[in-house]
Amino acid sequence: MALGESIAAYFGFDDHGTDYTTELLAGLTTFLTMSYIIIVNPLVLSAAITPDKLGVADGMHIPLLAVTTILSAVAAMLVMGVYANRPFGLASGMGLNAFFVTVVLSPALGITWQTALAAVFLEGILFILLTAVGAREYVINLFPEPVKAGVGPGIGLFLAIIGLQFMRITAQDAVDILTFNPILAQDPVAVVSILGILLTFVLYARGTRGSIVLGIAGTAVLGYAAAALGFEPAPNEVGQFYTLAEQALAPGISSITYDAAAYDISPLVGAFLTGFTDVSGLTFAMVLFTFFFVDFFDTAGTLVGLSRAADMTDEDGEVPDIDEPLMADAVGTTVGGILGTSTVTTFIESSTGIEEGGRTGFTTLVVAGLFLLTLPFIPLLSALPAYAPYVAFMIVAVFMFRNVTDIDWSDNAHAIPGALTIALMPLTHSIATGIAAGLLTYPLVKTAQGEADDVQVGQWLLAIAVVVYYVVRTNTLA
Numbered sequence: 001m002a003l004g005e006s007i008a009a010y011f012g013f014d015d016h017g018t019d020y021t022t023e024l025l026a027g028l029t030t031f032l033t034m035s036y037i038i039i040v041n042p043l044v045l046s047a048a049i050t051p052d053k054l055g056v057a058d059g060m061h062i063p064l065l066a067v068t069t070i071l072s073a074v075a076a077m078l079v080m081g082v083y084a085n086r087p088f089g090l091a092s093g094m095g096l097n098a099f100f101v102t103v104v105l106s107p108a109l110g111i112t113w114q115t116a117l118a119a120v121f122l123e124g125i126l127f128i129l130l131t132a133v134g135a136r137e138y139v140i141n142l143f144p145e146p147v148k149a150g151v152g153p154g155i156g157l158f159l160a161i162i163g164l165q166f167m168r169i170t171a172q173d174a175v176d177i178l179t180f181n182p183i184l185a186q187d188p189v190a191v192v193s194i195l196g197i198l199l200t201f202v203l204y205a206r207g208t209r210g211s212i213v214l215g216i217a218g219t220a221v222l223g224y225a226a227a228a229l230g231f232e233p234a235p236n237e238v239g240q241f242y243t244l245a246e247q248a249l250a251p252g253i254s255s256i257t258y259d260a261a262a263y264d265i266s267p268l269v270g271a272f273l274t275g276f277t278d279v280s281g282l283t284f285a286m287v288l289f290t291f292f293f294v295d296f297f298d299t300a301g302t303l304v305g306l307s308r309a310a311d312m313t314d315e316d317g318e319v320p321d322i323d324e325p326l327m328a329d330a331v332g333t334t335v336g337g338i339l340g341t342s343t344v345t346t347f348i349e350s351s352t353g354i355e356e357g358g359r360t361g362f363t364t365l366v367v368a369g370l371f372l373l374t375l376p377f378i379p380l381l382s383a384l385p386a387y388a389p390y391v392a393f394m395i396v397a398v399f400m401f402r403n404v405t406d407i408d409w410s411d412n413a414h415a416i417p418g419a420l421t422i423a424l425m426p427l428t429h430s431i432a433t434g435i436a437a438g439l440l441t442y443p444l445v446k447t448a449q450g451e452a453d454d455v456q457v458g459q460w461l462l463a464i465a466v467v468v469y470y471v472v473r474t475n476t477l478a
Helices: 003-011 020-034 037-045 061-084 096-105 113-132 135-141 145-166 188-205 211-228 271-276 281-309 323-339 350-355 361-373 375-383 388-406 412-428 431-448 457-477
Strands: 090-092 344-346
Touching: 003 020, 003 361, 020 211, 020 350, 020 361, 020 388, 037 061, 037 090, 037 096, 061 090, 061 323, 061 344, 061 361, 090 323, 096 113, 096 281, 113 135, 113 271, 113 281, 113 323, 135 281, 135 323, 135 457, 145 281, 145 388, 145 412, 145 431, 188 211, 188 388, 211 388, 281 323, 281 344, 281 350, 281 388, 281 431, 281 457, 323 344, 350 388, 361 375, 412 431, 431 457
Parallel strands: none
Antiparallel strands: 090 344
């Protein structure tokens, strides 16, 4: 048997109705939509891990953090691709990295970044152990059906809101939670993004293969064309408007410099070890608990949502052998703690590759390979306008919202937890919070309807855990 046939057989191409072309395209699509993390994660972590704390020259900490971000992501994706055989990309999670910084900078805690990394490392070890004995799979299978059904639509809306903001089509201010960019027609970034969205939808509706990649590329080309014609992005005039999208229409290709110091991550590797010695046991336990809770439910929600999108659930809505992709997350988080980056998790952007037909771990290996290829070319990532990949989020939002029909809206025990799961994910910018709301309300509504016997003991324990977590988090970060 030829090598190509052996690889296809290992990943089960025939069983999943896929081929090399589809998997390669899916991997490229996922990479394009999540590669921003290679630059954004270092920028976020740099608020807590500064040059003076690392003992490196000003600005040198950014490439070091980029290298650790790439290596930890690749480690996790190797497990996801080869062991779990799922088309899910992983890397240091957005939101989780911001939470890392919040914990380090919290005056109430007074911990170092090394201690935060120690918590990340120990969290990963705990996840490995719990996954190995099936405990994580057991807990996730306790999720009520309306919560499972609500995860996909909730993530879809979450992605749509993120995409619209990064493309500067919507804005936030002190009065309105979300509104149109008040200068939308005069902002070429927003106009280019809208044209890119329309192009992507047209290609998608026509069944064009690679429609998402073509839509991203088309948006980037439009951005360069607008810049060449002399258009410039409108200034930031509205509150939190633009967030991370403060980039030029077409940023151009940065010069590449090969400074060996930019790849010497020794100040970060193993730094977590000192973090166990400069903190009280109680404080460390609280930090570990908060990291553990957020990552557990964030990863669980993402895996359930992506598995439903890829038709990888059984007749009961459960994800078979979910312990395997969970192990990838656990290994990635452990490696991340060792190398010096925040919690590694499954990326919801993987849904773009799934929509392109990716169904096996080969898709994930393509993403991992592309991550590795960026190591010498980290400056080149700025050549793609930062808003361009977000046109894909609009397609995925439509794709993932289809699961909303799995909720029995005539039954309050389905409608209330399902609706809260969907609504609170985008409104709080947290997958974990949406799931927590569903887990808390399901047993309460069931009991109110006189159906307490249908609620498992484990589901009551999950509801109690949700309450305990938010009480601890409030007191810890106050």
